[in-house]
Amino acid sequence: MPDRQAVIDLLNRLTDPVTGGGLMDGGKVKGLVVAEDRAGFVLEVDQAEVARYAPVRDQAEAALKGLPGITRVSVILTAETAPAPARRTAGLSKAAVDQGRAKAPVPTDRPDHVRRVIAVGSGKGGVGKSTVAVNLAIALSQQGLRVGILDADVYGPSLPTMLGISGKPEYVEGKMEPHRVHGLAAMSVGLLTEASDAMIWRGPMASQALTQMLTQTRWGTAEVPLDVLVVDLPPGTGDVHLSLIQKTPLDGAIIVTTPQEVALADARRAHRLFEKVGTPVLGLVQTMSGDIFGTEGGPAEAARLGIPVLGDIPLDAAVRQAGDAGRPLTLDSPDGEAGRRFTDLARAVADTLNLKAS
Numbered sequence: 564m565p566d567r568q569a570v571i572d573l574l575n576r577l578t579d580p581v582t583g584g585g586l587m588d589g590g591k592v593k594g595l596v597v598a599e600d601r602a603g604f605v606l607e608v609d610q611a612e613v614a615r616y617a618p619v620r621d622q623a624e625a626a627l628k629g630l631p632g633i634t635r636v637s638v639i640l641t642a643e644t645a646p647a648p649a650r651r652t653a654g655l656s657k658a659a660v661d662q663g664r665a666k667a668p669v670p671t672d673r674p675d676h677v678r679r680v681i682a683v684g685s686g687k688g689g690v691g692k693s694t695v696a697v698n699l700a701i702a703l704s705q706q707g708l709r710v711g712i713l714d715a716d717v718y719g720p721s722l723p724t725m726l727g728i729s730g731k732p733e734y735v736e737g738k739m740e741p742h743r744v745h746g747l748a749a750m751s752v753g754l755l756t757e758a759s760d761a762m763i764w765r766g767p768m769a770s771q772a773l774t775q776m777l778t779q780t781r782w783g784t785a786e787v788p789l790d791v792l793v794v795d796l797p798p799g800t801g802d803v804h805l806s807l808i809q810k811t812p813l814d815g816a817i818i819v820t821t822p823q824e825v826a827l828a829d830a831r832r833a834h835r836l837f838e839k840v841g842t843p844v845l846g847l848v849q850t851m852s853g854d855i856f857g858t859e860g861g862p863a864e865a866a867r868l869g870i871p872v873l874g875d876i877p878l879d880a881a882v883r884q885a886g887d888a889g890r891p892l893t894l895d896s897p898d899g900e901a902g903r904r905f906t907d908l909a910r911a912v913a914d915t916l917n918l919k920a921s
């Protein structure tokens with residue numbers, strides 16, 4: 564088994580891009596695991612620094628893989644949520660901008676012709692929330708349901724990459740047409756703005772924009788309604804989340820977490836947020852579980868919170884590769900181990916909400 568100190572020294576030979584010193588000394592490495600044949604940790608950085616640390620994550624993985632005897636390695640890059648709100652109106656319609664200025668409470672909005680709206684949230688960024696949302700949506704559609712997905716992650720919209728979609732949505736009779744891809748109706752905040760603009764949507768502007776995407780997209784029609792819309796929330800538990808979920812009566816929320824304590828504490832906060840606004844929490848999904856980070860953290864937290872475990876998705880490089888390639892794993896490998904877990908998750912969600920193909 565490799566010496567823990569040797570691993571620490573190795574990580575200190577990598578440069579922390581913010582401090583300029585060793586990575587380990589920079590204090591961003593959390594939950595370091597060094598065991599017989601495996602090593603891993605969480606790299607916990609500010610949201611604004613994710614791009615600077617992404618190459619470091621790759622360097623750290625490569626360095627750990629080079630250690631004798633180590634065959635399994637995982638470094639999770641995870642982000643603290645948003646810094647202070649920035650005032651910008653990029654990419655928003657005039658109506659959204661005007662609404663953003665209004666002080667009066669915005670009336671509750673629900674999208675037309677959508678039977679159920681569920682949200683997928685996480686306290687922490689980078690824990691695999693979008694991956695769960697996208698694969699859940701595909702697995703639900705494989706059960707014969709009409710499914711939509713809304714990427715509301717203003718801090719880092721990942722749906723365009725994960726589903727392989729691009730281009731601004733078309734407006735028809737005053738409503739946006741969602742992309743039709745992999746059997747889903749899909750809309751992303753990333754399709755409405757340049758990537759650099761999306762990053763700076765914050766506070767009231769962001770929640771107005773999200774409400775607009777939710778209610779002004781033609782998800783379904785009176786003849787062919789959508790059975791369920793999956794909303795991929797931004798990570799975190801701040802004002803954007805509060806106002807979004809306050810304005811939109813959700814039929815349920817799913818909390819995604821990895822097994823480590825650093826993520827569980829945020830999952831707890833997400834649970835409190837949903838409780839505060841009266842959104843039913845359907846349950847918890849543990850992801851990236853397995854022998855590097857363990858398998859017990861999520862279920863133990865669910866028990867503490869008194870909510871069911873809806874799914875347990877293993878840490879599996881194929882899940883990441885499929886997402887990066889724009890074809891989520893459940894599409895082509897529903898019968899593999901991870902694919903089956905997503906199918907089971909979809910079944911649990913459909914049962915909980917009593918969703919039936921129409």
Ligand SMILES: Nc1ncnc2c1ncn2[C@@H]1O[C@H](COP(=O)(O)OP(=O)(O)OP(=O)(O)O)[C@@H](O)[C@H]1O
Pocket residue numbers: 642685687688689690691692693694695716719720721797798850851852876877878879880881882883884886887
């Ligand atoms: N089960 C898994 N096994 C391996 N890699 C995974 C798994 N789930 C997600 N990933 C990878 O981890 C990274 C973060 O995942 P994802 O974008 O879904 O997280 P997120 O919580 O939505 O992040 P953000 O909040 O930043 O949008 C991605 O590269 C993704 O492919």
